[in-house]
Amino acid sequence: MSGAALLAEALVKAYPRHRALNGVSFSIPPGVCLALLGHNGAGKTTLMKLLLGLTRPTSGRVEVLGEDPLRAPLAFRRQIGFLPEHVIFHDELTGVETLRHYARLKGEDPRRQVALLERVGLSHAADRRVKGYSKGMRQRLGLAQALLGRPRLLLLDEPTTGLDPMLRQEFYRVIQELRAEGVTVMLSSHVLTELEARTDLAMIMEQGSVKAFGTLDALRSQADLPAIFRIRCARARIVAESVGGVVHRLASESALELSVPVRDKMAVLRQLMACGVEIEDLEIQLPTLDDVYAHFGREKDEEEG
Numbered sequence: 586m587s588g589a590a591l592l593a594e595a596l597v598k599a600y601p602r603h604r605a606l607n608g609v610s611f612s613i614p615p616g617v618c619l620a621l622l623g624h625n626g627a628g629k630t631t632l633m634k635l636l637l638g639l640t641r642p643t644s645g646r647v648e649v650l651g652e653d654p655l656r657a658p659l660a661f662r663r664q665i666g667f668l669p670e671h672v673i674f675h676d677e678l679t680g681v682e683t684l685r686h687y688a689r690l691k692g693e694d695p696r697r698q699v700a701l702l703e704r705v706g707l708s709h710a711a712d713r714r715v716k717g718y719s720k721g722m723r724q725r726l727g728l729a730q731a732l733l734g735r736p737r738l739l740l741l742d743e744p745t746t747g748l749d750p751m752l753r754q755e756f757y758r759v760i761q762e763l764r765a766e767g768v769t770v771m772l773s774s775h776v777l778t779e780l781e782a783r784t785d786l787a788m789i790m791e792q793g794s795v796k797a798f799g800t801l802d803a804l805r806s807q808a809d810l811p812a813i814f815r816i817r818c819a820r821a822r823i824v825a826e827s828v829g830g831v832v833h834r835l836a837s838e839s840a841l842e843l844s845v846p847v848r849d850k851m852a853v854l855r856q857l858m859a860c861g862v863e864i865e866d867l868e869i870q871l872p873t874l875d876d877v878y879a880h881f882g883r884e885k886d887e888e889e890g
């Protein structure tokens with residue numbers, strides 16, 4: 586046993602015409618939230634299925650909460666919550682009946698589900714049939730289903746698809762609470778900006794391989810993308826000359842854009858303040874997770890020529 590909540594070693598999943606995973610290795614400690622990122626077909630769902638023991642690796646191995654998911658007893662499954670990419674419910678059941686149904690399947694007490702609906706903000710619709718639920722309500726019901734029985738590990742496949750910005754915030758509030766309780770969370774997403782400050786680790790997958798793995802800060806420094814300084818001042822040309830060596834673009838005589846390595850941000854700021862020209866306005870835009878993700882994608886395109 587490794588002590589990791591999730592472990593993969595040289596994991597390969599090959600279908601007759603396609604390798605969905607191509608030697609994936611990683612180790613995730615307990616209690617962290619990992620964002621799994623990647624284009625369509627990168628292998629995110631396949632990885633989750635392997636972690637759940639729903640499919641068998643062609644080679645390599647996984648360990649989930651210290652167990653081989655293919656051999657683990659039922660008690661192991663009760664410690665895992667899973668929200669699939671496409672949640673399908675019985676339309677004729679109400680929200681609470683749906684949860685009771687899943688609770689029975691999972692061997693949980695079917696009577697204690699109202700609190701879960703409250704947790705995901707659905708208690709007002711507990712007795713309404715699911716067929717009348719909006720997409721966002723279905724996603725929340727899916728999350729409640731994944732939370733049945735206080736799992737130690739949550740695998741959430743694109744959980745925020747179809748949620749409006751308010752509901753996304755609500756969703757991440759629940760995730761924060763779970764993290765604080767020590768639950769390990771792996772969630773896949775295409776919406777990168779929303780993950781900022783909400784996940785501990787990110788793994789970027791590309792055609793079945795891990796392209797980058799680490800904290801968002803580590804990925805940022807690995808990508809080494811510049812911060813953009815947008816400056817408004819009377820004599821932009823003089824300001825540009827005062828910060829020699831920094832790539833700049835003069836938009837006009839009073840608008841300047843600097844491309845500054847993030848590590849030099851404070852040094853450049855000091856140079857600007859000392860340059861003798863009054864800076865009327867300054868906006869500093871740090872690289873976003875979308876920029877970082879695009880960077881790793883570009884790197885691959887360049888490798889392939």
Ligand SMILES: Nc1ncnc2c1ncn2[C@@H]1O[C@H](COP(=O)(O)OP(=O)(O)OP(=O)(O)O)[C@@H](O)[C@H]1O
Pocket residue numbers: 600601603604605623624625626627628629630631632670
């Ligand atoms: N049962 C299967 N048989 C054959 N190929 C499969 C099977 N399941 C997945 N694949 C292929 O493996 C690759 C990875 O698929 P996967 O669903 O894991 O990607 P994903 O990253 O989850 O994509 P998306 O973001 O679109 O959900 C794809 O090319 C897919 O077509």
